[in-house]
Amino acid sequence: MTTEEKILLAAKKSFFEKGYDGAKMQDIANDAGINKAMLHYYFRSKELLYEKVNMSFAKVIIPQINSLVDTELNIFQTIENFVEIYLEFLQKNPDLPSYFIGEMNRNHDMFFKVLSENATQPNFVAFAQKIYSAIEQKEIRPVNPIQLILNIISLCIFPYLAAPMLQYATQSDDTFIGEIIANRKKEITSFILHSLTNQNDVLYEN
Amino acid sequence: MTTEEKILLAAKKSFFEKGYDGAKMQDIANDAGINKAMLHYYFRSKELLYEKVNMSFAKVIIPQINSLVDTELNIFQTIENFVEIYLEFLQKNPDLPSYFIGEMNRNHDMFFKVLSENATQPNFVAFAQKIYSAIEQKEIRPVNPIQLILNIISLCIFPYLAAPMLQYATQSDDTFIGEIIANRKKEITSFILHSLTNQNDVLYEN
DNA sequence: GTCTATAATTTGATAGAC
DNA sequence: GTCTATCAAATTATAGAC
Incomplete structure (x- = not known):
């Protein structure tokens, strides 16, 4: 592994754990097993290092999301497929959501600058x-498509954001939370499809 | 308004916007219209000020959530009531979710220390x-109660966390996002109740 | 209680030897 | 490319006058 790769790996770890403000160059250097001066030799500044780290996954994630809606499948298969791939990706990157949300809301400009320069727009038109x-x-009851897509993504991502709170609220250990997340795919798919295929009027009050 | 209250208000604003690491004592002092030394006179350190700010809403929020499940209502009214009150609260505190999620995942220990000392556990047993x-x-189809509660909360909170991304992805202005959020109560209630009252088997694959 | 001035520490960044 | 030593700025915290 080259020095540059070691730095990027350590930087990603620090930024993901602490955010831009909380991450310290010294920690990144220590974690990479090299000297602090090397960080500046390779990336010039903390801000540029941060941008490189964000670029490295912005280029990967957005195209993946955009490719999720395979045109050959029907609506039910499309949703199941979307949820499955989305959750698989999240299970491989469980700390990505809280990093993404945190940085997006705190370092708004820096974050979207990288996104707009290095990634195609997420495209939900299809x-x-x-x-x-x-x-x-x-085939399904009338819904606002944007609201529906928002619902699906909410159900997939939120548990990863709330995991610590979920653990605190249920006063349980890791295994219990792990179990909930493991059952999530079936739960979400079932929840959504039950809702969409129910054509009755179910609003009990206004 | 006393000096102490002015400080707490300014501190909350800074911490909510920037998080613990991003917030600076000087900014808080400026925003409160007083001198930096006063912050230490009243709260001794940044960490203690942070804890006081978190305490001030931890004491308010958790009891509110716990009181949402009124025992006189049936299951459908309970859910509608829960969603309505929850969304009303979020609309009044739209920046709370991203602060909460961000700090919980970054300053884990400091955050839960305050929570466990100053707030009763959120109680979803009822x-x-x-x-x-x-x-x-x-009355409803068989579901795992914890998964259902998680679904409901996900649908309510997530849009507030993702608002900047939603704006970026749809390339729209504030009004469009505001409209989505305004329609959220009806959408969520409808979405959930349609799902729960559909007793059919709807899983199209395994 | 409130302020100015200043200390003490942290931290991002650079200079220069090897 | 890599390191040590060091700078300059930012930031938390305190001392002491009023």
């Missing part, structure tokens, strides 16, 4: 259109 | 039991 036509053909 | 009995009486 997904929304598939939802539209499924409604037209009465 | 809610879970109401879900159980609704299943027994076949």
Whole structure:
């Protein structure tokens, strides 16, 4: 592994754990097993190092998300596929959501600068259109496509954000939380499809 | 307004915007319209000030959440009530979720120390039991109560966490995002109740 | 209680030898 | 490329006058 790779790996670890403000160059250097001066030799400043780290996954994630809506599948298979791939990705990167949300809300400008320069826009148009036509053909009940997509993503991501609170609230150990997350794929898919295929009016009050 | 109150207000603003690491004592002092030395006179250190700020809402929030499950209502009214009050609270405190999630994942120890010392545990037992009995009486389809509660909370909170990303992804202005959030109560309630009252088997694959 | 001035420490960044 | 030594700025915290 080259020095540059060692730095990027250590930097990602620090930024993910502590955020931009909390991460310290000295810690990154120690963790990479090299000297602090080397960080500046390779990346010039903390800010540029931060941008490089964010670039490294911005380029990977957005295209992955955009490719999730395979046009050959019907609406039900599309949703199941989306949830499955999304959750698989999250299980491999469980600390990504809280980093993403945290940095997006705190270091707004720096974060979106990298995103707009290095990644294609997330594109949900194909997904929304598939939802539209499924409604037209009465395969699912009428819903606002954007709200539905938001629902699906909420259900997938939120447990990873709330894991520490979930553990605190249920006063349980890691295994219990792990179990909840492991059952999440089935739960979410079932939850969504039950909702979409119920054409009845279910609002009990206004 | 006393000096102490002015400090707490300014501190909350800074911590909410920047997090513990990003917030600076000088900014807090400026924002409160007083001198930096006063912060230490009243709260001794940044860490203690941080704890006081967190205490001030930890004492308020958790009891509110615990009181949401009114025992007189049936399962459908309970859920609608829960979503309504929860969303009303979030609309009044739209920056609370990202602060909460960010600090919980970054300054884990400091954060939960305050929570355990100053707030009662969030208690979802009453809610879970109401879900159980609704299943027994076949008012709703069989679900895991914890998963359902997690679903409900996910749907309520996540849009507030993802608002900047939502704006970026849809390339829209504030009004559009505001509209989505405004329609959220109806959407979430409808989404959940449609799912729960659909007793059919809807899983299309395994 | 409130302020100015200053100490003490942390931290990002650079200079220069090897 | 890599290191040690050091600088300059930022930041938390305190001392002491009023």
